[in-house]
Amino acid sequence: MTKNNIESKVVLMQGNEAVTRGALDAGVNFFAGYPITPSTEIAEICSTELPRRGGKFIQMEDEIASISAIIGASLAGAKSMTATSGPGFSLMQEGIGFAKMTETPCVVVNVMRGGPSTGLPTKPSQADIMQSRWGNHGDAPAIVLYPNSVLEGYELAIRAVNLSEKYRTCVVLLMDEVLGHMRETVTLPDLEKVKIINRIKPTIPPEWYKHYEDHPKYIHPLASYGEGYRFHVTGLAHDAYGFPTNRADETAIMMERLDKKIKHHLNDLVQIESFYMDDARTAIFAAGISARAAKTAVMMARKSGKKVGLLRPLTIWPFPDDAIRKYMKNVRNIFVPELNQGQLLNEVKRAMGGVWNYESRRSRKIIPIQKNDGQLITPADIINKMKEVK
C-alpha cells in the first residue's frame, strides 16, 4: 500500500491489499505471521503499515508461533490477525482450537492454494473449505467468511474482525489465490460509516469478574491482561472463572456455550447473495472465485431465455442450510462448481436432504462441476454442463 492510496477512496488494489486494509480499518493493531505464497503480501503490508499506526508487527519463527502470539496479544487487549495458506493453516490448527476453547478473539486469513502438501503454491484451489470447518481437534463450531471480489475482501475483513470481537472466537477469512493477487478498482466506503465492533469490556469490579460468565446470549464481557482483572486462561475444560474442571455439569455448560453462541446468532452470522433466484428453475450454488464464473454463466443463460440463478454464500460456516432450502424449493437442478472434489457439493446435498428426496426423483439433481488441477472453472464449463444435463 503506498502512502497515496491510503488516503484516497477510489483505488486500484489487489485482493491481499484490500483484506489488509479492511483489517487495519477494523482496528487490527497486532499481526504475527510467517511468509507463505500466496498470502505474503498481507504480512508485508502489515509490516509497513502497523508501525505507522502505532500497532505491532512481528515475523515469528513459524505458523504455530504466529497463531500463539496473536492469541497472547489478544488476551492482552489487541485486535490481532495472522495470514497464511493451506500448509501454514494446518500448522495453526491446535492454536485455532485453543482460541475457540478459550473464547479469545482473533482472525486467521487463509489464502488458499492447490494441495495437498506443497501442491500448487501459485495456483487457485478451494480445497480448504472443510479444513476451515473441521481444522481443530474436538468439537467446535467455526465462523468462516469467503469474499469473491476485491471490494468484498475489504468488507469481509472488517466483518471478520468485528465478528471475532463480538463472538469472542477465532474467525477465518478464506481467500482465493486468484483474488489475493487480482487487481480491481474499488470505491472504499467512508470510514466514519463503517461499523466497527469492539469487544465488550467488564464494568464490574475485578473481584466479581468471571472470564466465562454465563450470559443469556452466550457472549460475555472480556477483560484484558494488565488491567486489574487477574483471570486465568487454560485450554483445559474450565468453569466460569476459567479454572480447570473435571465436573460434567461445568464442562457441559462450557461446551454448550461454544455451540450455542453460534447457533443462536445465525441471522447475524449467515450472509448470502441471491442472483436471479426468484424465478429460477436451475440454480448454481458457488462461492469465492467460482461464483464469479457462475454469475457470468447465469447472465449468458438468461440471455438465451433460460431461468437460471445463483446462490452464493459469503459466510461459508455456519453453512446456510435454511437459505438453501428456502431458495432451492422450486428449483429442478442445482449445479455446484468448485475447485475441489465436492466439499460444497456434499454440504448442499446434506442441506437439501430433508427437503428433496432427490435420489428417488430423477428429475431433481445436484450436479458437480469440479476441477483440482490448478485451473479455474469457466462460464463455458458451467453452460456446457447445463446443456449436458437435461
Next chain:
Amino acid sequence: MQKIPQKIIHTRYLRHRKKFPHVWCPGCSNGIVLGAIMRAVDELKFKRSNTAMVSGIGCSSRMPVYVDFNTLHSLHGRAIAYATGIKMFKPEMDVMVVTGDGDATAIGGNHFIHAARRNIDLTVILINNNIYGMTGGQYSPTTPTGDIATTTPYGNIDPVFDICELAMGAGATFVARTTAYHALEAQSFIKQALEHKGFSLVEIISACPVIYGKLNKKGDAPAMMNAMKKNSISLKAWEKLPEDKLKGKIKRGILRNEDRPEYTDEYAKLVQKVQGGK
C-alpha cells in the same frame, strides 16, 4: 544469602478459590520453585495486575493457575510464543514463563531459541526434572544417556541438551542454573532474571521422585534433594576444580549476565523512526 521472609507471602500471591489441593505429587520440586517465584516477586514489589505468568503443558506448566497474576496455561511447547504476543503488545507488563524440559526444549525448542535470539524481555523459569512427568515418564531431551524411561526400557541412547549452553548459544542475555535444593539461590536468581532487561533463563534442576526417581532407583524425595546438594558445584568452586572432578556434576550459578538491545525497546525505536519520518 537472605533469610526466609517471615511474613506469609502465599496469602498475597496464591489464588484461594477452588484451587487446592494442587495436582503435584508429594515430594515434587515444583512447589519449591513456586515458593521461590513468589518470594522473588514479593522482593521486587511487582504489581500482581501487571505481572503475567504463562506456561505450556506438563506438571511444571500447571503452576499459573495457583498464582493471582494474569495467567495463561497455553499449549504444549508454545508458552514462549504466547508470552511473546503479550510482551510485544504490552511491553510495560512483567511477563514470565514457567516451563518444563520437554515443553521448552523438545516440542517448544524452536520458540525457545528464537525468543533468546530476539532478546525479548521474558523471564523463562525452566523446571528440569529430566523426564516427561505429566505423561508418565517418557524420556526428554535432558534424560541422561543410559537412564530408564518408559520409552527407553533398555536405557536411553540419546545424548542430552545442556539447556543453559543452548540458551547462550541462541543469544540469551541472562542465564542461570541452580537446583530445587538451593531454594534461596533459586529465589535470588529468579529475582535477578525478572529484573534483567532482555531474555533471561533460570534453569532449576528438580526432583520428580514419583516417576523419574522411581524408574532410576534414585530413592525418595529427600534422597533426591541430597543428591542435588552433593552433585552440584557453584560457579566459583567449579572454576577452581580440575576437569576430572567436574564430570557428571551440575554447574550452579549465573552463567551469563550481559546487556544487549531488548526487542520491544528496539521496536519502540522503530515506531518512533517511522512516525517521525512521516
